[in-house]
Amino acid sequence: MGPIARGRLSRRARTRAGAQSGFTIIELLIAMVILTIIMASLTSVLVSASHTEIDVNKRFQAQQNDRTGFDKIRRDIHCASAVTQTDGTTTLTPGTAYTAITVTLPSQCPTASSSQTTYATWCTLQSTLNATDWALYRVASTTLPPPTCATTGAVKWVDYITTPLGAVFCLPGTTAPTACSGVQKPTNSLPLLHVALPVNLNGAASTKESYNLVDDIALRNGARS
Amino acid sequence: MRIPPRLARLREEDGFTLIELTIVMAVLTIGILSLVAAYSSGYVAMKHATRVSSAQLLADSQMERFRALQYTSIALNTSCGATCSQDATYTADTAYSSTAQVTGCATQDQTCLSTQIKSGPDTNSYRIDTYITWSCLSGTYSAGSCGSSNPIPVKLVTVVVRQSGTTAVLVRQQSTFTSATGS
Numbered sequence: 001m002g003p004i005a006r007g008r009l010s011r012r013a014r015t016r017a018g019a020q021s022g023f024t025i026i027e028l029l030i031a032m033v034i035l036t037i038i039m040a041s042l043t044s045v046l047v048s049a050s051h052t053e054i055d056v057n058k059r060f061q062a063q064q065n066d067r068t069g070f071d072k073i074r075r076d077i078h079c080a081s082a083v084t085q086t087d088g089t090t091t092l093t094p095g096t097a098y099t100a101i102t103v104t105l106p107s108q109c110p111t112a113s114s115s116q117t118t119y120a121t122w123c124t125l126q127s128t129l130n131a132t133d134w135a136l137y138r139v140a141s142t143t144l145p146p147p148t149c150a151t152t153g154a155v156k157w158v159d160y161i162t163t164p165l166g167a168v169f170c171l172p173g174t175t176a177p178t179a180c181s182g183v184q185k186p187t188n189s190l191p192l193l194h195v196a197l198p199v200n201l202n203g204a205a206s207t208k209e210s211y212n213l214v215d216d217i218a219l220r221n222g223a224r225s
Numbered sequence: 226m227r228i229p230p231r232l233a234r235l236r237e238e239d240g241f242t243l244i245e246l247t248i249v250m251a252v253l254t255i256g257i258l259s260l261v262a263a264y265s266s267g268y269v270a271m272k273h274a275t276r277v278s279s280a281q282l283l284a285d286s287q288m289e290r291f292r293a294l295q296y297t298s299i300a301l302n303t304s305c306g307a308t309c310s311q312d313a314t315y316t317a318d319t320a321y322s323s324t325a326q327v328t329g330c331a332t333q334d335q336t337c338l339s340t341q342i343k344s345g346p347d348t349n350s351y352r353i354d355t356y357i358t359w360s361c362l363s364g365t366y367s368a369g370s371c372g373s374s375n376p377i378p379v380k381l382v383t384v385v386v387r388q389s390g391t392t393a394v395l396v397r398q399q400s401t402f403t404s405a406t407g408s
Contacts, residue, residue: 186334188295213346215286218293 055201062160062199063211069136069157070197070213072111076120077193077217079109083171088119088144094185095177097167099124101193102146116142123149124166127159132203134166135159162204163196170194172216183216190224192216279345280386280395287353287384288398290336296404299380301357302330302337311339314392320356320383320399325366327357327380342389350389357382360401379403 023031077083082104084090092098100123105112112118120140127133139147139154147153161168170180172194174187180194195217200210241249291299303309303326315321330337341353357380359366364375371378379401386396 184334186290186294186298186336188298189290190293192290192293210348211346212344212348213282215282216290218289220293224293224295 058201059209059211062158062201063213065158066197066199066211066213070195070215072138072157073122073195074215074217075111076103076105076109076122078220079106079111080104080219081106081221083193083219086121086123086146086148088146092169092171094171094173095175095179096170097165097179098169099166100149101169113140113142118142119144119146121146121149122169123154124161124163124168125149126166127161129159130201130203132162132205133159133200134161134163134168136161136168136197158197158199160199160201162198162200162210164204168196170196181214188224189218191219191222193219275347276345276349276388277395279347279349280351280388283343283345283351283353284384284386284396284398287336287355288382288400291382291400291402294336296380296402296406298330299357299382299402300327300330300337301339301355302334303328303339309339314352314387315340315354317392318354318356318385320358320385320397322356322358325359327359351395352387352389354385354387355382356385362401377404 080103083092084102084104085092085098086100086102088102088104092101100121103120103122105118105120107115107117109118111120118140119142120138122136122138124134124136127135129135135156136158137149137154137156139149139151141147167179170177170183170193172180172183172185172192174185176182176184181196183192183194185192193216194214196212196214198210198212198214200206202209301309303311311321316323335341336355339355341355343351343353345351359369359378360381361371361378362376364371366378369378380403381399381401384396384398385394387394
């Protein structure tokens with residue numbers, strides 16, 4: 001704006017341009033209070049959203065691991081020549097729930113280590129992430145007796161399992177056993193292994209958000225009876 | 226005195242009219258509503274995906290039971306009263322055949338039931354319909370045969386998983402079983 005333009009300004013405009021009054025302290029205080037209220041409510045929404053995000057992520061991972069672990073068990077059991085107790089020789093008693101089993105994998109099995117007869121032990125231990133939950137491990141060896149669950153080299157597949165006492169495996173008999181949640185082996189059928197891996201981040205007592213993955217896996221190399 | 230238009234605008238004290246404001250609010254509302262609609266359709270799609278994957282697990286599990294069975298034992302149980310009844314939803318399915326149905330499962334096993342209600346991994350309730358019919362790889366099935374010079378009939382097992390209480394099909398699985406594979 002040149003000096004000529006400035007000369008043309010009206011008196012009122014010049015007065016306003018020269019005015020130096022700002023906000024009063026009252027106005028400022030009111031504005032700050034309103035801003036604080038809005039920010040506080042926004043922050044609480046953000047905090048709860050981030051909590052939800054963490055929870056959803058953990059739940060997603062637990063369920064994903066559950067499905068992956070189940071796939072691995074299925075591959076092991078479908079190819080197994082024997083499913084026994086953890087010594088690798090004693091057969092499972094029908095209608096009894098077990099915390100650990102040993103799967104004998106012949107050398108041609110895709111899950112056998114380095115094309116040798118492999119003894120894979122699946123077992124549960126108390127979860128380190130949630131005291132009331134259980135975690136499922138797999139440990140493999142090519143010699144008998146098979147290593148136990150606590151051995152280093154055991155791989156954790158599933159966590160946050162809520163099965164009572166971690167007894168996730170059960171061989172159903174021809175009568176409905178309570179240990180296998182009432183699952184019964186039909187006559188003229190291959191032996192089935194009932195595997196229950198329900199997961200819940202908040203422990204067995206929680207009824208919300210549980211994911212109950214349960215299946216009966218056929219021992220395909222067994223005899224139909 | 227002439228005031229330049231730039232300064233004149235500074236001195237104006239007019240705001241928006243009510244009409245303008247209303248139009249802006251209406252446009253904004255439409256925009257926000259379309260965003261909300263996108264969210265809710267995403268939620269519906271996610272829920273459906275969860276149901277389908279749960280239904281898939283149940284169907285796999287049911288089929289696995291039949292794979293474990295002896296060929297001669299693959300049959301439906303249709304003579305156990307109300308538990309074995311086949312309702313309108315069951316018979317309306319394309320896999321249903323009143324004439325070629327394989328029946329005679331003797332055990333009271335759940336696998337043999339035409340319709341089972343089971344709870345899936347997501348704790349929702351699902352309806353599992355199992356159809357077992359005689360089928361021919363070539364020729365037409367009639368009275369235990371596919372016609373001369375045709376292969377022997379096979380058992381066709383169809384597992385249909387529906388959302389409990391509706392007829393909406395979530396998963397359909399089919400497999401044939403032949404006596405040639407041994408028992």
